[in-house]
Amino acid sequence: xxxxxxxxxxxxxxxxIPLYMRAKESRRDNPILYDKAAERxxxxxxxx
Numbered sequence: 001x002x003x004x005x006x007x008x009x010x011x012x013x014x015x016x017i018p019l020y021m022r023a024k025e026s027r028r029d030n031p032i033l034y035d036k037a038a039e040r041x042x043x044x045x046x047x048x
Contacts, residue, residue, distance in 0.1 A: 004046045016047060 007013040023042035026035045 016045070 019038055020042050022033060022035045022038035025031050025033045026039050
């Protein structure tokens with residue numbers, strides 16, 4: 001289930017970038033970084 005969240009700080013919102021990139025890297029065929037938690041978090045957020 002995706003959850004909608006409003007960020008109170010631009011700094012907190014900016015931290016979505018490394019989270020998304022960790023999840024994306026983790027999903028590659030031969031990842032350097034494997035992070036299931038980042039995958040779950042990125043999938044659970046409703047964000048453009």
